[in-house]
């Protein structure tokens with residue numbers, strides 16, 4: 335049975351070689367709950383990467399880890415989970431999800447941890463960090479109840495190793511008390527996770543470029559605006575979208591993902607960073623909680639989380655939709671609105687708007703000729719389904735606040 339399952343898994347991997355990367359936490363420094371940070375999300379760094387052979391990787395253990403744990407527990411029932419956890423460094427925002435990850439408290443699971451020896455902690459740094467998080471009086475649950483098998487691997491900058499055919503490389507980045515960047519090369523594609531890095535020190539700048547060379551996806555610390563990075567946030571250990579663009583170009587990266595959003599950056603601020611970065615490097619995305627990227631020999635596909643949770647009204651009326659298509663050209667067309675909520679709408683379009691680009695939806699209510707009114711809504715594209723509606727494309731839009739200037743960075 336097991337052999338047959340193995341064989342089937344091998345056969346399907348031979349056909350597709352699909353790797354899937356999912357963002358469970360994208361916020362830097364500390365979680366955010368403010369309404370105007372919801373669209374990109376408030377959980378701190380945690381990524382899941384499933385290699386084409388099914389090997390599971392977790393990159394960082396920020397507060398996003400809790401949701402990943404719930405997802406895995408639900409999907410696997412009582413079956414054992416085996417996963418490899420790569421931790422970049424020990425700052426709170428990268429470890430704070432550990433006590434809240436359900437699979438650690440289930441004996442049938444096994445986890446392999448990888449991180450470096452901190453000079454402040456000595457040998458077994460990561461094991462100490464975990465034990466300290468569950469120590470009295472900081473946490474109510476005893477460490478003895480963390481029954482999953484845990485293996486700790488101490489690695490350092492320059493190390494390369496292989497896990498079930500996936501190649502991993504680690505290199506130190508420039509960050510207070512140290513931080514590792516990881517390159518994870520699967521048979522479906524390569525991901526470089528380079529968060530918490532400040533540019534400007536030759537050795538580390540070079541490390542990063544070597545790590546990022548020709549990667550399919552570069553996830554990069556874009557916490558500050560280029561202006562902040564040059565002035566009041568200099569020396570804080572972070573970077574900007576502009577640096578990301580420079581590295582992406584120099585290292586010939588295929589896709590750039592802006593990551594580690596500042597807790598004081600509202601959605602509109604991140605929108606601004608994304609659109610500025612796209613002008614320089616069109617294949618840029620802003621990391622969003624729930625976003626996933628699938629990679630295979632057929633290319634890269636980016637998807638946003640299903641966001642149609644609000645109360646919807648099924649409808650069928652026309653609206654004028656304008657925006658920017660996938661190839662960067664502006665468009666305007668009369669479209670059918672299929673459903674609408676206060677949060678967003680589902681539209682049928684001939685055009686192919688770019689994911690995470692802005693659209694304008696104008697609806698004219700002409701029922702009462704004396705009181706004809708126009709509803710003009712600004713939105714961002716979160717879903718695209720080619721040819722979903724007969725000959726047309728299904729397009730999901732989330733409405734965004736229309737009031738102008740973005741809150742200044744505080």
Ligand SMILES: [Zn+2]
Nearest residue numbers: 362363427530
């Ligand atoms: Zn951080």
Ligand SMILES: [Zn+2]
Nearest residue numbers: 423425509530
């Ligand atoms: Zn940090």
